[in-house]
Amino acid sequence: MWSYLRKESEAAVAHFRALSSAKSPTDALALQAQEMSRTLNAALSLGQDLAGLTTGAKKKQ
Structure with missing residues (x-):
């Protein structure tokens, strides 16, 4: 996230x-x-990265 900012x-x-x-x-x-x-591409990429983190956390539970 900090890297994105x-x-x-x-x-x-x-x-x-x-x-x-x-x-x-x-x-x-x-x-x-x-x-x-x-900026749209960057935001979509960030969204995919964040979704991957969320999905990854759900799979571990």
Whole structure:
């Protein structure tokens, strides 16, 4: 969980830096769409990891 938070914080900073250097609104929208896709994938991956931990704990009982 801490690793996820650290990586997402770093990614957010990188995203804001990229947005600040966008040359046009179109570039900014493309960057935003890419970031939304990346964050969705990261959240789904975290959910799967957490579900695996929960499922693993239930199987041990």
